[in-house]
Amino acid sequence: MEEIIRRAAQGDASAIAALYDSTSRLVFGLIVHILGDRFAAEEVLLDVYTQVWCQASSYEQQRGTPLSWLMTMARTRAIDRMRSGKQYQQRKEPLDLAVHQKSGEVGPEEAAAISERRTLVRSALETLSPPQREVIELAYYSGLSHSEIAAHLGQPLGTVKTRARLGMMKLCEMLRPLGREQKARG
């Protein structure tokens, strides 16, 4: 995938198409989950890959793998879109890891490595206590700030911050080997 980004940075548009083919299901899934509106999600999806095209040359300086760079970009744009929407209404539906485990299976073009990572991320989320997971999902998928989360849950701000911290540290611990593996594969 690094190779694809390098080609895109050199102005090779077919690289973006290749990247799209291997990742658009994941990226679209994330955007749809955040926005809950397929038509808006379609526009954001196009914007994300256009942005990749424009910013591929600055990828080197970014942290993380190309896929996490892409997913972060998609998440940011989707949240921005949600906030700019006239009917600014955050979705607060929890991720249903169990139900979607199978239906979320992606096409054959998805590399085995990505599939492995997805499984790991899902199981990492499942190891969190439900309140920790809830706080992390409200922040990441619904774009709520700590005080909005506290208000939404009717919990003190300190509690929300502690849940976020403990949850993230747990995820960090669970996902760390994954990051290393990915880097080694380069």
Place this chain on the structure above:
Amino acid sequence: MNHNQTTEETQERATLYALGALSQHEARAFEVHLREGCPVCQAEISQYESVTGELGLAAPAVPPPAYLRELLVARLEREAAPPATAPAGASGTPLPTPVRAPSSVRLYLPWAVAACFAALFAFSYRSIRQIGQEIARQQERLVALQSEGEQLKTTLTQERMRVQQLDQVRSVLTSPGSRVVLLAGQGSAPSASGAVLWDTHRNRWLVTASLPPPPVGKAYQLWFITTAQAKISAGVIRTDVTGQSFTIIDVPSDVSKQVAAAAITLEPEGGSEQPTMPIYVLGRVG
């Protein structure tokens, strides 16, 4: 001031930042702190950001509709700017190239008309391109979403009509000897407006107007007003539900020589011989 060790507080701030859950003010302050080079917070943030980078993978994958890929490829081709020269963060559609009115047209136009004209013109260019894209998209959707077929067909037809209208507007605007007559809202409807694009070659008027939606049983009628103040019906014009109208009228050649103004009145459905109701918009042929 740099931290010299990890504390619950530094962890909390870095995790919330990575999750995008700090308030704007707190996030900016934290970014300043990172830029100042605190090694503790930098190490933490890179750790947590690699986690948030992966979090999105937990969302169920959804295959996007096939036409999006075509649209993406088309967009990339259009942007065609090598990414190296594109300004950082640039995205979306490029601005339409400003188009000048041909000088033969400009001669006729007072400056205010010219400005409106230019806006209309730029609009038509950009829209035709965007609508073309939209049509491709709508067509794909028709296939993909049978259940919404009927509704989308209507939209598609409307969009096609808009493209045709804009094309006609453009062809008049670019032909030499075209004239623009602005129609201004009158006492009964000050916010109404319109314009006549007069193709003097083909003796044809393209009339666009934005009027209050007509009451039931009423319709708008366009009038040629001659230099002798005679009012000759140019026919009933149709509006959509929002009061937008786009009408093409062939001007009889004897009328075209003596027309001094154009007006739109509200009349009983079917039209009147002579205007019976107040004038909604009026414009003089300069």
